[in-house]
Amino acid sequence: MISMKKLSILPQLAVTAALVFAGSAAQADEVKGNAAAGNGKVWLCVGCHSIPEYRADYPLVYKVPMIGGQNAAYIASALAAYKKGERKHPTMRSIAASLSDQDMADIGEYYAAQTASSPNNPLK
Template sequence: MRPQPLAACLALAVLLPFGVAVQAAPAPAPAVPAVPAAAPAAAPAAPAAPAALTGQFDNGRVLAYTCQGCHGITGYKNAYPSYRVPKIGGQTQQYLSQALSEYRTGKRRHPTMQAQSMSFSEQEIADLAVYLSTVK
């Protein structure tokens, strides 16, 4: 079991009652290499697309342990605010990856999910998506 998700939940439980806002840190801008001014006029090279991450099922199964506390309970409502927690088992890999990434960047706003998603790397998000897409 990883300590980061638990620590993030505890921090939320302690800070939110006191009105402390939790926001995702903006992602740093990628460094752009300088182009020399005397470069010959050649066709611009297409930027290399980032390699798609391949999720690992077994690692995703271990990581999903923290998800089951809310998403694994039928009809569960969490306290902030009273919100019915959706079932995530069986969703598509693309949807799960996109949702966690959007919580991580702040495009989707829910303090608990933002804290959880910020504790995962991109590889771990891919691992979770692979595993959770197979759960019924």
Template sequence: MRPQPLAACLALAFALPVAYATASPQSETSTAATTGDVENGRMLAYTCQGCHGLTGYKNAYPSYRVPKIGGQSAQYLTQALNEYREGKRKHPTMQAQSTSFGAQDIADLAAYLSTLK
């Protein structure tokens, strides 16, 4: 196992909920479109690579297919992350990840991931 990427991933996993909790209050379920920042989305997407960045999109713990998110439409990605965050879609890891993101983070992730081929 490579300790440096694992340490970076753990650091993000602990930092994101703190950043989310200290963010200024705003309507997180706003229906207004939020413009995404591709560069911030690239940095946030680092945690997505653990499952979605694997060759063949197959996770080993346990073995199951992982959806390809690179190149999906920003609208689809935004909707999916919001549905995980609201509990409308059920997957423990994705629900945990999505609850650490605010509306702007989701818009940034969607903007970045939609640019990938």
């Protein structure tokens, strides 16, 4: 049988869980990318994503996409998926593991702002 003391704790636990969930959802919404900040964070991307027709050959041969002009949210979510292991590529996973959510959002905004007429960034 459940005691009255245990029953009185249940509403408190439910409220606490709701507050934690609401706080984490609000925190996720707070991450806003900044293209100017991303400008200095893309140095890890330059080795592959800035070379036209580049193919990486470890562990398999991959055609590396040019990501300038890609949707910012897509880039950030792709990086998050590499970090979580949902996308499989060892180099991308290790790079994404070093990035914070803010870094991913900034990199996404940086690449989303790129056009054919964007000035060349030696770090990209």
